[in-house]
Amino acid sequence: MNRRSNRRSFIKNAGLVAAAAGGSATLAAPAIAQSAPELKWRLTSGFPKSLDTIYGGAERFAKQVSEMTDGKFQIQVFASGEIVPTPGVVDAVQNATVEMAHTIVYYYFGKDPTFAFGGAVPFGLNARGQNAWAYYGGGNQLMNEFFAKFKMIGFPCGNTGAQMGGWWRKEIKSVEDMKGVKFRVGGFAGAVLSKLGVVPQNIPGGDIYPALEKGTIDAAEWVGPYDDQKLGFDKVAKFYYYPGWWEGGAQVHLLVNDEKWASLPKAYQAIVQNAAAHVNVDMQAQYDALNPKALRELVGRGVQLRAFSPQILEACFEAANQTYAEMSAKNENFKKVYESMKAFRNEENLWFQVADGTYDSFMFAQQRAGKLNP
Template identity: 65%
Template sequence: MSRRQFLKTAAVGAVASTGLAMPAIAQSTPPIKWRLTSSFPKSLDTIFGAAELFAKNIAEATDNNFQIQVFAAGELVPGLQAADAVTNRTVEMAHSAAYYYVGKDPTFALGTAAPFLLNSRMQNAWRYYGGGIDLMNEFYAKYNFIGLPGGNTGSQMGGWFRKEIKTVDDLKGLKMRIAGFAGQVLAKLGGVPQQLAGGDIYPALEKGTIDAAEWVGPYDDEKLGFVKVAPYYYYPGWWEGGAMLEFFINKDAYAELPKPYQAAVQSAAAMANVHMQAKYDAVNPAAIKRLAAGGAQLKPFPSEVMEACFKASNEIYAEVVAKNPGFKKIYDSITAFRGDQYLWFQISEYTYDTFMMVQQRKRAI
């Protein structure tokens, strides 16, 4: 018998012999096992890995008393039904992207990313210090779960195209794998949005069934080999200035947790949130170099296209705000926050980063 087990057994025996209650600290760390379903496959190691890191930190913080088993998309439920599984308490929690569920309510999009709103740093600031967590959880309460920030991809790429996009007219009739608000924007400009699972994108591009597709960014896109069938790699992904992932937790299950376990959940989620973008920022530079060397032609969207998409996005927002009070409440908070953030970023981040980028182009760094 190990020393730890001996002491634990001795303590239990001593308490039992005296008729006293177990110490409060022992009562506050009962063995609990949860299941977490991810909306992502294991091949997306950075995103899927955030859930694994979360579970690992929970176990370590509770001396392995609170264990969370992580399942990849499809192992328990399909990836796009993860939130439903949490609502119904089929599982206690999920790691997912809120905008997968815009079919239920467009407000879900605001939990992940929507065209021309916040970048990843602004999202964190809004969530943690701008009331964003409370606002989103007020909305999520209708679905019987809470959400905690659980990672961010950072600004995504604009996708892979079989032909160049030079004017807004080039979007007309364009069949693109893209969903959510961005798909509505594309449709408003004459495009044809398509919804395809990750594994179906490459063959659709290869056969010409679709003309373009967005996925994530260099590190994840490289794995799917899009450069072989759609060489034009556009940026930026204006519909996702920073895609935030979340841990959805069944409200009743969370309420039943001892307070120390609730604290561990919040801390582990915050750690996963930081680690995901840190890894993407570390691995994307090398991936974009490899893609360029392999034939990817990097192209910025023309200003004319960006302006048209911005205008169309605002028109769609106005339509949704007019008929969805819940969406309006959160959207108004985000846009007010965005105004102040970009005022500050122009003074701080933009001037510093622009200067350093000039130095890089001069090969001074």
């Protein structure tokens, strides 16, 4: 048999084998399709749409998921209040009213103070420490053990960095000046500040400006210069304090209903986790890039930038430790997570003061001396 006959015979036989197999060569396509189903989920945000930073994190997350699944996994993002108000987010995810949410979980301190550790706690970890504890110090595992009680699983999905200490109508020079002040501040920080005579007010972000403008409250905290400028707080209060010791690194979470999560193909689960990790880094970078310019502009418009005095910070620190002890005595979940965070915080502070702290202090001194722009 010559070469041409061999080739014709091979092609003919190959065709017969494919036909006899019932088109088995085409079976791969349905298998792949089954492993990558078309899904349409809803995500409710805990933030107003006007904030391209923290609300925008949810949209960036949804875009990442869509792109990594060739558009097969679509997540529609809703701003706070469009389908679920911020206080109802945990209930909505728990009951599968929505499949997922993007929020800071310390908002749900009233349900259980343990929620706060997934966001930020007074004199807790900074943003880098929060990430280190979450990913490598057991923080994620502990929080997901806790979230499971609410039929949820969670993943870090953003961080604002250290926040500001809020907008105050009057200058605060001492602890005495804080007494009786109606301060928009939530959850854990409110519990601490109430020991110093502050009257905490839990008000959603979208309602802060009118409350300050009308004098319903005397002071309010939100995030930092870029977001605060967008919300116009400098128009109704002129004293801008720092640092927000109750939020040294406020972590944002992606919360997913646990049954819906279990129903996802493993590939989709990996994509969701990677998209959340991307936003976790991206949001912090965005805030760090935008806040300096916004702070300069606010000060240029007459905002009075003030640091909380050492006396005030010491008093707040003592009040925070009292609050931790009281809550630990009442709540085993809280105590378990607090002990983990506290031990990790001590180790992180040892390291940061050796490396980053020393470096940063030197560079700040050079800036004050005018040596960074030779």
